[in-house]
Amino acid sequence: MREPQTGLRASGDTRRPSREEAEAAVRTLLAWTGDDLTREGLLDTPKRVVDSYAEYFWGYDGDPVDELSRTFEDVQGYDDIVMLRDIDFASHCEHHMVPIIGVAHVAYIPDRRIVGISKLARVVDIYAKRLQTQETMTAQIANCIQEALKPKGVAVMIDALHQCMTMRGVHKKGTTTITTRFTGVFSEDKAERDRFMQLVNGTRVLASR
Ligand SMILES: Nc1nc2c(ncn2[C@@H]2O[C@H](COP(=O)(O)OP(=O)(O)OP(=O)(O)O)[C@@H](O)[C@H]2O)c(=O)[nH]1
Numbered sequence: 001m002r003e004p005q006t007g008l009r010a011s012g013d014t015r016r017p018s019r020e021e022a023e024a025a026v027r028t029l030l031a032w033t034g035d036d037l038t039r040e041g042l043l044d045t046p047k048r049v050v051d052s053y054a055e056y057f058w059g060y061d062g063d064p065v066d067e068l069s070r071t072f073e074d075v076q077g078y079d080d081i082v083m084l085r086d087i088d089f090a091s092h093c094e095h096h097m098v099p100i101i102g103v104a105h106v107a108y109i110p111d112r113r114i115v116g117i118s119k120l121a122r123v124v125d126i127y128a129k130r131l132q133t134q135e136t137m138t139a140q141i142a143n144c145i146q147e148a149l150k151p152k153g154v155a156v157m158i159d160a161l162h163q164c165m166t167m168r169g170v171h172k173k174g175t176t177t178i179t180t181r182f183t184g185v186f187s188e189d190k191a192e193r194d195r196f197m198q199l200v201n202g203t204r205v206l207a208s209r
């Protein structure tokens with residue numbers, strides 16, 4: 001397993017617990033709820049939960065820079081915004097470990113090199129499949145694209161629902177959180193930021209196709 005790029009296990013304990021240890025931890029939490037661990041419906045739950053965690057958190061094993069390593073230059077001098085709008089993602093908040101569900105809008109202005117558009121969505125997924133705050137995830141996506149592609153600028157907006165605010169705690173159903181990060185020309189030039197915002201807010205003609 002590749003060592004995660006976030007601050008995971010910075011405490012010095014670098015041993016990843018075994019699957020058996022992870023399942024035992026789930027059994028502890030199940031017992032803590034007060035339910036009966038021996039009833040049929042719960043017997044396989046620790047295994048299912050650990051399988052689910054492997055899906056929720058595979059992003060620690062992903063390498064976003066590697067995803068952006070294949071680039072193309074033969075684009076007839078194309079040098080304007082490339083934007084992926086409404087990239088859906090599901091992440092987990094690092095404070096409560098409950099879902100953050102949202103969309104990311106990711107744009108960059110190439111400096112000669114372009115990247116396969118699916119790779120931008122892969123970068124979003126790699127960071128989403130980790131424990132996150134929305135601010136961190138927004139910055140990580142923008143920084144990674146800026147460093148890997150060295151484009152003229154990167155713009156990222158995330159619009160997301162935090163279930164720690166809807167199903168528990170303050171119980172604010174329908175409140176979304178919006179975060180942005182701009183680099184290069186997007187941070188220097190208000191007109192570029194405005195153009196990004198217009199594209200984010202533009203009519204979604206193809207959305208249902
Ligand atoms: N800035 C930021 N805060 C987040 C994010 N996800 C969850 N939070 C907040 O993290 C905070 C944790 O606050 P604490 O007071 O330590 O935890 P808590 O007692 O569970 O807080 P409540 O959610 O208010 O009940 C809460 O205000 C959450 O709304 C995020 O992505 N970014």
Ligand SMILES: [Zn+2]
Pocket residue numbers: 093094095096097098162164165
């Ligand atoms: Zn939370």
